[in-house]
Every structure is written in structure tokens, then in C-alpha cells.
Amino acid sequence: MPRLLRHELLMFEALREGLGEEMERDPNVCVIGEDVGDYGGSYKVTKGFSEKFGSWRVLDTPIAENSFTGMAIGAAMTGLRPVVEGMNMGFLLLAYNQIANNCGMLHYTSGGQFTIPVVIRGPGGVGRQLGAEHSQRLESYFQSVPGLQMVACSTPYNAKGLMKAAIRCENPVILYEHVLLYNLKEKIPDEEYTCCLEEAEMVRPGTDITILTYSRMRYHVTQAAKTLVDRGYDPEIIDIRSLKPFDMYTIGESVKKTHRVLIVEECMRTGGIGASLRSAIMESFWDELDGPIGCLSSQDVPTPYSGPLEELTVVQPHQIVTAVENLCGKK
Amino acid sequence: MQGIMESIQTLCSGDHGNEGFMQDDEDEEEENGVGRLTSWAELLGFGLAVFSEAIAPQLQCFCDRTLGFAVGQGGSREAWIKAVAMAMSLVRKAVKKGWVGALAPAARVMSQALSTASEPITLDIPVPFKAHKVETPSVTVETSAQELTNFFKTMFIMRRMEIAADSLYKSKFIRGFCHLYDGQEAVCVGMEAALNDKDCIITAYRDHCTHLGRGGSVLEVFAELMGRKDGCSLGKGGSMHMYNKKGGFYGGNGIVGAQTPLGAGLAFAQKYLKVEGVTLAMYGDGAANQGQLFEAMNISALWNLPVIYVCENNHYGMGTAEWRSAKSPEYYKRGDYIPGLKVDGMDCLAVKQAVKYAKEYALQNGPMVLEMDTYRYHGHSMSDPGSTYRTRDEISGVRQERDPIERIRKLLLSNNIATVAELKTMEKEAKKEVEDALSKAKESPSPDSDELFTHVYRKGYGAKAYGADRKEVVVKLP
Numbered sequence: 131m132p133r134l135l136r137h138e139l140l141m142f143e144a145l146r147e148g149l150g151e152e153m154e155r156d157p158n159v160c161v162i163g164e165d166v167g168d169y170g171g172s173y174k175v176t177k178g179f180s181e182k183f184g185s186w187r188v189l190d191t192p193i194a195e196n197s198f199t200g201m202a203i204g205a206a207m208t209g210l211r212p213v214v215e216g217m218n219m220g221f222l223l224l225a226y227n228q229i230a231n232n233c234g235m236l237h238y239t240s241g242g243q244f245t246i247p248v249v250i251r252g253p254g255g256v257g258r259q260l261g262a263e264h265s266q267r268l269e270s271y272f273q274s275v276p277g278l279q280m281v282a283c284s285t286p287y288n289a290k291g292l293m294k295a296a297i298r299c300e301n302p303v304i305l306y307e308h309v310l311l312y313n314l315k316e317k318i319p320d321e322e323y324t325c326c327l328e329e330a331e332m333v334r335p336g337t338d339i340t341i342l343t344y345s346r347m348r349y350h351v352t353q354a355a356k357t358l359v360d361r362g363y364d365p366e367i368i369d370i371r372s373l374k375p376f377d378m379y380t381i382g383e384s385v386k387k388t389h390r391v392l393i394v395e396e397c398m399r400t401g402g403i404g405a406s407l408r409s410a411i412m413e414s415f416w417d418e419l420d421g422p423i424g425c426l427s428s429q430d431v432p433t434p435y436s437g438p439l440e441e442l443t444v445v446q447p448h449q450i451v452t453a454v455e456n457l458c459g460k461k
Numbered sequence: 462m463q464g465i466m467e468s469i470q471t472l473c474s475g476d477h478g479n480e481g482f483m484q485d486d487e488d489e490e491e492e493n494g495v496g497r498l499t500s501w502a503e504l505l506g507f508g509l510a511v512f513s514e515a516i517a518p519q520l521q522c523f524c525d526r527t528l529g530f531a532v533g534q535g536g537s538r539e540a541w542i543k544a545v546a547m548a549m550s551l552v553r554k555a556v557k558k559g560w561v562g563a564l565a566p567a568a569r570v571m572s573q574a575l576s577t578a579s580e581p582i583t584l585d586i587p588v589p590f591k592a593h594k595v596e597t598p599s600v601t602v603e604t605s606a607q608e609l610t611n612f613f614k615t616m617f618i619m620r621r622m623e624i625a626a627d628s629l630y631k632s633k634f635i636r637g638f639c640h641l642y643d644g645q646e647a648v649c650v651g652m653e654a655a656l657n658d659k660d661c662i663i664t665a666y667r668d669h670c671t672h673l674g675r676g677g678s679v680l681e682v683f684a685e686l687m688g689r690k691d692g693c694s695l696g697k698g699g700s701m702h703m704y705n706k707k708g709g710f711y712g713g714n715g716i717v718g719a720q721t722p723l724g725a726g727l728a729f730a731q732k733y734l735k736v737e738g739v740t741l742a743m744y745g746d747g748a749a750n751q752g753q754l755f756e757a758m759n760i761s762a763l764w765n766l767p768v769i770y771v772c773e774n775n776h777y778g779m780g781t782a783e784w785r786s787a788k789s790p791e792y793y794k795r796g797d798y799i800p801g802l803k804v805d806g807m808d809c810l811a812v813k814q815a816v817k818y819a820k821e822y823a824l825q826n827g828p829m830v831l832e833m834d835t836y837r838y839h840g841h842s843m844s845d846p847g848s849t850y851r852t853r854d855e856i857s858g859v860r861q862e863r864d865p866i867e868r869i870r871k872l873l874l875s876n877n878i879a880t881v882a883e884l885k886t887m888e889k890e891a892k893k894e895v896e897d898a899l900s901k902a903k904e905s906p907s908p909d910s911d912e913l914f915t916h917v918y919r920k921g922y923g924a925k926a927y928g929a930d931r932k933e934v935v936v937k938l939p
Contacts, residue, residue, distance in 0.1 A: 160733070186733065189764075191760060192756070192759055192760060192763070194753075194756035194759065194760065196722065196752070196753045196756060197721075197722035197725065197753045197756030197757045197759075197760060198722070198756075198760065199722070200719060200721075200722025200723050200725070200726060200753065200757070201722050201723070201725045201726035201729055201757070201760065202726060203722075203723055203726060204663070204711070204722065204723035204724060204725065204726020204727045204729070204730070205726040205727065205729050205730040205733070206726075207711055207723070207726070207727065207730075208661075208727060208730040208731075208734070209730070209734075210729075210730050210733060210734070227716055227719055228719060228722065231715065231716050231719065232714070232719060232723060236712075237916050237917070237918075237919065238697060238916045238917055239694055239697060239698040239699075239702035239704075239712075239713070240694050240698060240702065240704035240706075240712065240713075241692070241693065241694035241695035241696075241697055241698060241704070241916065242695070242915070242916040243694070243704050243705075243706040244704065244706060244711070245919050276917055277917050277918065279918070299919075300919035301918050301919050
């Protein structure tokens with residue numbers, strides 16, 4: 131990637147850039163969601179789009195997730211490429227039937243006649259004291275729906291790249307953004323680029339242990355890594371990015387190198403992404419492992435409102451340090 | 462040739478109302494001073510003389526037109542007799558007067574014969590429409606002999622298909638859920654008469670006949686029901702998931718009411734891509750209470766989408782009668798701000814008229830609701846006997862008084878478009894078509910094991926997934 135011409139922006143601006151470029155490139159791309167048009171999007175991802183592309187391509191819907199997600203899927207069956215925005219990922223639970231039964235399955239049940247090139251995106255994850263119902267992590271709910279692809283962005287660079295790739299992809303893609311990462315700043319290339327939807331990202335190469343993470347937990351891991359390096363460890367950090375399907379190649383190469391795995395995620399302990407990833411790694415790479423696969427997830431509780439309690443529900447850097455020390459042995 | 466000669470023989474022996482025909486011929490002949498046929502032998506001799514090489518090419522033209530006419534009338538024996546007798550008399554005139562002179566009137570007669578099939582017939586719809594916030598369409602509908610004959614044939618094929626599916630289910634060729642459409646055929650057949658290929662239809666799980674109406678074949682339906690390779694969804698969809706992209710049929714949906722937002726989306730795409738078409742989002746009286754339907758109605762009315770919500774009200778949502786599930790069973794009014802029409806769904810012509818009207822409305826003004834008052838003879842599905850929540854008298858009453866196929870049969874007979882014998886021939890042909898499709902479908906194989914993993918993702922994930930080595934790994938099934 132040539133690093134000559136770059137510009138700095140925030141994550142939500144990167145998402146906006148990616149979406150805007152795709153809308154200019156392909157007239158069939160449209161955005162559908164609550165307050166995406168005149169309001170500019172609740173996290174400003176679609177700010178300015180309604181003036182630029184018109185109200186027929188940036189559709190403000192009434193508060194009816196079930197039906198507007200269904201509409202997006204119906205429109206996708208004819209060849210349009212809608213991008214559905216859930217104001218908060220948790221609201222898309224109301225559209226669960228449409229996503230699970232129609233979005234994921236129509237390509238299969240129609241014998242390949244229809245494709246559903248829809249992108250469903252929105253902020254999820256535990257924020258700053260937003261309360262239980264606005265702190266949902268939907269990765270675990272949708273991961274077993276066949277036919278869906280799921281990706282989680284974590285930096286402005288991969289946010290723009292994944293957004294573009296998701297729109298161009300023929301499969302339905304769910305793009306998980308995180309409420310707390312929208313103001314991350316980074317320099318990204320000026321020239322056009324996309325990221326591969328199915329690839330994981332190497333954040334920090336290492337030799338002692340493979341730490342697999344995604345979305346906001348990437349930053350807790352990198353923070354913990356500073357402490358670990360000080361204490362003499364050499365962790366390899368991989369941002370898995372693709373939650374469905376897993377990039378077993380990159381993960382496998384890393385496991386063969388380090389022989390120890392720790393998964394750090396924000397999903398719930400029960401039935402989360404970590405649970406699936408753990409069993410996938412065990413199945414494929416049992417012989418390479420020197421010890422059990424560690425998995426740090428959020429607690430199986432509704433996210434409380436109180437600040438300190440909320441902090442206890444998600445994985446904190448010091449817990450990551452302790453886990454690595456336990457898996458690798460004291461140095 | 463053999464068949465033609467037999468027909469001529471019958472004609473001259475006095476059967477099948479040839480008296481009337483000869484009467485007409487006699488009048489014309491009186492004008493032209495041509496003699497009358499008196500015996501089969503005379504006719505045969507004449508025919509042989511006529512079929513001489515001198516006028517063979519011109520005669521070929523007459524024969525082709527005769528063939529065309531007979532086929533256009535349904536290809537029945539009676540039609541053949543009429544056509545051949547007509548042709549023979551014209552040929553006779555041609556030979557007597559010099560064929561050039563008779564060519565013009567012969568062509569005129571032939572084209573007249575051909576056009577009577579598509580001549581407009583005007584009929585009145587017996588059961589009036591009920592309207593909500595809109596004018597009712599006219600009860601006078603224009604149709605033609607050809608259209609009515611097609612209605613009859615198509616509905617008969619659909620009926621035979623559903624009855625065959627019934628026995629297939631009982632003999633365990635079809636498993637799972639099988640929802641049959643018999644009794645409701647007039648809705649999808651009437652709709653098709655008012656639509657074209659730019660329009661989209663999406664419906665729920667009672668979709669076998671709708672698939673047929675949109676251009677699917679009986680073979681595809683049977684094969685899909687039995688889970689075979691030749692099915693429209695390659696055997697992977699089943700009874701509830703039939704789709705036809707070319708024909709504009711978007712399924713085939715299992716979850717009650719989930720197809721209504723999809724339908725609104727199809728209409729949105731039609732408006733977005735500026736296609737001059739409408740979407741018919743069909744649902745039943747049971748689905749009429751789903752929240753997503755009202756959400757979809759709201760959005761489509763807000764954005765003026767060209768969608769027509771068609772409620773096929775067969776009065777029972779599985780085992781629950783409409784008065785037990787809906788506070789207001791007047792489904793055509795449930796759109797509130799969206800205008801609606803209540804239509805007799807057992808009358809093809811009423812359905813055609815209503816859909817034509819609704820299509821014009823939707824293209825200009827946005828959504829409309831059509832409630833089709835119809836009835837299903839079978840239970841909700843094959844697992845439901847259909848008699849625990851309604852009486853057998855009710856079912857047989859509707860069958861006697863309102864059956865859609867019988868209604869068209871009466872119209873065909875009373876308007877002299879077809880005779881009883883011709884209708885019987887049509888029925889026999891339809892039965893044969895369905896039986897042939899069934900036997901062909903039974904021979905179709907099950908899908909291969911690799912098909913389990915195809916079409917999950919567009920890129921071909923699954924059977925050829927990337928393994929840990931990034932090489933293509935073919936998954937071997939146990």
C-alpha cells in the first residue's frame with residue numbers, strides 16, 4: 131500500500147467516505163434507515179448525503195425495522211444494493227425474522243435464482259452507560275444464520291475498506307461498528323482501496339501467544355500488550371475482522387507459530403463469537419496447541435447502567451495481562 | 462389425412478349438427494349457383510379432383526389456414542369438421558369459378574373464422590365490488606372467447622395439479638408441509654390476465670398455482686414438491702419456496718406476513734429503476750393481522766410505491782375463522798388511508814377487472830388493497846383435515862355454488878364458445894398434461910450430495926471451502 135498521499139479523518143468520516151464513493155460509483159446503491167437523510171444519521175455517517183444524492187437514494191424511514199429491512203431485502207432481490215442502517219444494532223432484533231429467514235436463505239431456497247447484495251450496518255457494543263437495551267452485541271445472535279457474512283471494523287482504514295467491499299459483495303453482509311470507536315483518528319490513503327471481507331488483520335506480529343480479537347477489544351488488547359512487552363512477553367495480536375467465516379488460514383499460521391491462543395471479545399460468554407472460534411481452532415489445530423485456548427468475554431449479564439458495574443461486564447486490559455501470564459507461564 | 466377423411470365422413474352421414482352448417486353453405490351456394498353435396502362418395506371424388514397438382518400450392522395455403530383455424534378453436538373434432546367442410550366448400554367454389562376469383566372471399570372467410578376467437582365479448586360481473594375510499598370499477602368487463610377458454614384450461618390444469626399433489630402427499634412422495642390452492646384458482650388466473658412481465662408477484666406458502674401462472678411448468682412444481690433436481694429451486698426449496706426470476710415471481714415464503722415488506726421493497730425497486738410495473742404483495746386473512754403488514758402499508762403509502770396488497774381471504778387462518786382472529790374482518794378497509802376494494806375471488810373476470818383497475822391506480826397514486834373473497838376446499842395444509850372448524854356442508858355448498866371452474870364452464874357453454882364435447886376434450890388434455898408431468902417428475906433424480914453446500918454464498922463457499930492451508934479443500938460428506 132503506497133503511503134505517499136494520505137489524509138487524516140475520524141472513523142465515522144471514513145465510513146462516510148466509503149459509502150459515498152460507492153454511491154457515486156453505482157447508482158443502484160441506496161441507504162435506508164431511520165434519520166439517515168435530513169438528520170444526517172445519528173452518528174453522522176450519512177451527513178450531507180441527502181443533499182448530494184436526493185431523497186430517493188437516502189431514505190428516511192418510519193420506525194419500523196422489521197418492514198424496512200424486509201423492503202431492503204425485497205429491493206435487493208431485483209438488483210438494487212441497499213445499505214440498511216440500524217440506528218443501534220440492537221434495534222435490528224426487531225428485524226430478526228427478515229434477516230434470518232429471508233436475507234440469509236433466499237439465495238439457497240430459490241436454487242440460486244436470487245442474490246441479496248444487501249449490507250446491514252450499525253453501531254453496537256457496550257457504550258458509555260447506555261443501558262442494557264442499547265448495549266447489545268448482535269454478533270452472537272446472527273452468527274449461525276447460514277448465508278450471511280459478518281465483518282467487524284475497528285480502524286478508519288478497515289472501516290472504509292470493509293464498507294466498500296461489503297457493498298460490492300454479492301452476499302448479504304452485516305458490518306458491525308462500535309459506538310465508542312466513531313471518533314478514532316487515523317491517516318488513510320487517498321487512492322481508492324478495499325479490504326478483503328474474509329481476511330484477518332495482523333496487528334502486531336509475535337511469538338509467544340496468539341491473541342485473537344475484534345472491534346473495540348482490539349484497543350484493550352493493544353493496551354495490555356504494552357504491559358506484556360514490558361514484562362518480557364511477545365504477543366502476536368490478530369484482529370480477526372471477519373466474524374463469519376473465520377479466516378482460518380491466518381489464524382492457523384499464527385497458531386502453528388506460537389502454540390498458544392487467547393481470544394478476547396466483547397460478546398457474551400455463552401454462545402458468542404469466542405465460543406465458536408474456540409471450537410473451530412480446537413478442531414483444526416489441536417496438534418499445534420500447547421495448552422487450552424483461553425477466552426475472555428463479557429459477562430452473561432444485562433449491561434448495567436452504573437459506570438463501575440459496566441466496566442466489570444467487559445474485558446479490561448489488566449484481565450488480559452493476567453490471562454496471558456497464566457497461559458504462557460510467568461517470565 | 463385419415464382423421465380429416467373420417468371427419469368428412471361423419472359430416473356427410475348427418476351427425477354433429479352438420480345440418481346447420483350445410484344450411485349456411487346452401488344459402489351461399491344459392492347465390493353462386495353451386496350445387497349441393499349429396500353423398501360422401503361425391504365429396505371424396507371431388508376432393509380427389511381438387512387435390513390435383515395444378516392447384517396444389519394454393520391448396521397448401523388453404524390447408525394451413527384450415528389447420529390454424531382448427532387449432533385456434535382448441536383443435537377439437539368439431540372444430541376440425543367445421544374447418545375442413547368450410548375449406549372444401551371454398552375449394553369447390555374455386556375450382557368451379559376459377560380459383561383466382563374465389564381466393565379473395567376464401568381468405569376473407571378464413572380470417573373471419575380466425576378472428577372470431579379473439580372477438581371481444583362483454584359480460585357483467587354478478588357480484589358487485591365493495592369500495593373503501595375509491596370509486597368501484599365498472600361491472601362490465603371485456604373478454605374474448607380465447608381468454609375464457611384459457612381461463613378454463615389453466616384453472617383445470619391447476620386443479621388437477623393440486624389434486625395430484627394431494628395423492629402424492631398421501632403416498633409420501635411429498636413430505637413436510639403442503640398447502641393446496643384448489644378453490645382459489647380464480648385469483649391467480651384472473652390476476653395474470655391483467656398483468657404483464659414487468660409486474661412482480663410475491664406470495665406466501667400457498668404458491669404452487671401462482672408459480673404456474675407466472676410461467677412455471679407443472680413438471681417444475683411436481684419435481685420441487687418431491688425434492689428432485691428438476692424442481693424450480695433445484696429441490697432445495699420445497700412446497701413453500703418456489704421462485705421464478707424470469708417470470709417475476711418472488712416466492713414462495715414460509716413465514717406468515719414476512720412477504721409483505723419484501724413486496725413493498727419490490728415496488729420500491731420498480732419505482733427506483735423507473736420500471737412501469739406494479740408489485741402484487743399477496744397475503745391471507747391470517748397474515749392480515751401481522752404488524753409488519755401495517756408497517757409496510759405505512760411506508761408504501763408515504764412514498765407512493767406502486768404496490769397492490771392482495772388479501773386472499775379464504776375465511777380461515779388455519780383453524781381460526783376470520784371472526785375469531787380479526788376485530789374487523791373487512792380486510793379491504795384495514796389499509797385505513799389506503800383505498801381498498803372487495804372482490805369476488807371465485808370469479809376470474811371480477812379479479813381481472815379489479816387488478817386492472819388497481820394497477821392503473823397504483824402506477825399513479827400509490828398502494829391499494831384488494832380483498833379477494835375466496836375459499837379453499839382442502840384444509841390449511843395436508844396435515845389439516847379441514848373439517849374440524851367448518852362443516853362439510855359449507856365446503857360442498859361453496860363447491861356447488863361458487864366453484865371458479867364451473868362458472869367459466871357455464872360462460873363458455875352459454876356464449877357458444879365451446880360445446881360440452883369440446884370441454885371434455887380440453888379436460889382430457891389437461892389431465893394428460895398433468896399426468897405426463899407427474900411421471901416425468903417421478904423419474905427426476907434427487908439432488909447430488911454436493912448441492913447441500915452450493916448456493917449458500919454466492920462465491921461458492923461450502924463444499925469448496927478454504928481449509929487451514931488456503932488450498933481448496935473439498936468437504937467429504939459421511
